[in-house]
Amino acid sequence: NKGKYDHYMQKEIHEQPESLTTTMRGRLIRGGSCKAKTVLLGGLKDHIKTIRRSRRIVFIGCGTSYNAALAARPIIEELSGVPVTMEIASDLVDRQGPIYREDTAVFVSQSGETADTLLALEYALENGALCVGITNTVGSAIARNTHCGIHINAGCEIGVASTKAYTSQIVVMAMLALAIGDDAISSQARREAIIDGLFDLPNKVREALKLDQEMKDLAKLLIAEQSLLVFGRGYNFATALEGALKVKEVSLMHSEGILAGEMKHGPLALVDENLPIIVIATRDACFSKQQSVIQQLHARKGRLIVMCSKGDAASVCPGESCRVIEVPQVEDCLQPVVNIIPLQLLAYHLTVLRGHNVDQPRNLAKSVTTQ
Numbered sequence: 473n474k475g476k477y478d479h480y481m482q483k484e485i486h487e488q489p490e491s492l493t494t495t496m497r498g499r500l501i502r503g504g505s506c507k508a509k510t511v512l513l514g515g516l517k518d519h520i521k522t523i524r525r526s527r528r529i530v531f532i533g534c535g536t537s538y539n540a541a542l543a544a545r546p547i548i549e550e551l552s553g554v555p556v557t558m559e560i561a562s563d564l565v566d567r568q569g570p571i572y573r574e575d576t577a578v579f580v581s582q583s584g585e586t587a588d589t590l591l592a593l594e595y596a597l598e599n600g601a602l603c604v605g606i607t608n609t610v611g612s613a614i615a616r617n618t619h620c621g622i623h624i625n626a627g628c629e630i631g632v633a634s635t636k637a638y639t640s641q642i643v644v645m646a647m648l649a650l651a652i653g654d655d656a657i658s659s660q661a662r663r664e665a666i667i668d669g670l671f672d673l674p675n676k677v678r679e680a681l682k683l684d685q686e687m688k689d690l691a692k693l694l695i696a697e698q699s700l701l702v703f704g705r706g707y708n709f710a711t712a713l714e715g716a717l718k719v720k721e722v723s724l725m726h727s728e729g730i731l732a733g734e735m736k737h738g739p740l741a742l743v744d745e746n747l748p749i750i751v752i753a754t755r756d757a758c759f760s761k762q763q764s765v766i767q768q769l770h771a772r773k774g775r776l777i778v779m780c781s782k783g784d785a786a787s788v789c790p791g792e793s794c795r796v797i798e799v800p801q802v803e804d805c806l807q808p809v810v811n812i813i814p815l816q817l818l819a820y821h822l823t824v825l826r827g828h829n830v831d832q833p834r835n836l837a838k839s840v841t842t843q
């Protein structure tokens with residue numbers, strides 16, 4: 473039931489404040505004045521110590537689920553101190569890449585039925601790794617065949633393009649980082665700030681959803697373009713990949729997410745006054761580097777659309793021709809959850825304006841159960 477919405481994708485984008493609340497329900501504990509704030513992930517409780525002691529954490533997934541893991545990677549590394557590597561499921565199987573008994577392999581899949589991810593799971597099980605599932609589907613093959621796991625509880629996702637599952641996956645993995653990170657005094661303030669940030673995240677997402685009309689106006693400007701680049705780095709490299717994936721899969725416009733640190737190693741050659749480029753430059757440790765990327769793109773007459781934190785428009789915009797998307801600021805590791813919202817809205821409006829099928833993009837299926 474689409475309710476008051478025209479499409480499932482639109483409904484699922486707008487229900488993210490609620491789906492995120494459901495994802496966190498009962499899992500975040502904000503103790504009294506002397507009690508610490510903590511995270512409870514029931515499905516993992518017998519395995520947390522093993523995960524904490526593992527030699528490496530390997531995230532495995534496809535498409536949007538892979539991107540969600542990429543967004544969570546830095547905070548898992550920071551809080552756990554365990555090296556994290558990323559694997560696209562099909563590529564791990566193609567290479568028969570090394571997976572060891574001392575590894576924790578985390579399988580991220582909305583449907584829990586993706587053939588490539590399942591094959592990678594079989595492979596990791598054969599190699600003796602501890603296998604953890606993060607899925608949205610209770611009773612799915614990945615939920616059944618992993619040693620333990622976490623359900624994201626985002627509610628049924630019908631639109632082929634994944635939206636609310638993406639943000640819930642990131643939140644679950646941020647909670648995973650808090651659960652496996654040690655409770656060192658040195659990181660206590662950071663951990664508490666993240667927990668407070670999680671509590672407030674649905675409100676911040678609600679605020680970001682108010683960009684709807686602005687994103688529709690931007691979509692009108694971009695409707696006839698051939699291509700759209702999205703530059704991000706750090707926590708928001710994943711946002712760049714995921715924003716571009718949304719745009720290409722539903723609006724059928726070519727779009728590419730680019731790691732901004734790689735700009736000078738090739739992509740800069742594409743920059744001219746016609747190609748639209750979104751640069752994600754919200755406040756975090758990479759902010760000044762992104763400011764310099766903006767300056768360099770501007771010097772080459774790039775057609776810039778800058779996503780920045782609220783109040784930063786004047787300081788990030790190099791010239792009058794630059795458009796801005798201002799988003800509410802949250803704890804840096806949670807910023808990808810907010811930043812993807814305007815890009816989901818942009819992909820949605822571009823698709824409707826270009827006259828394509830929003831919920832069933834050409835050639836795609838919701839659950840890819842064949843290789």
Ligand code: F6R
Binds near residue numbers: 535586
């Ligand atoms: C993109 C999209 C796909 C899926 C991918 C993995 O919007 O939906 O990229 O994310 O096919 O699917 P799951 O998460 O079900 O394993």
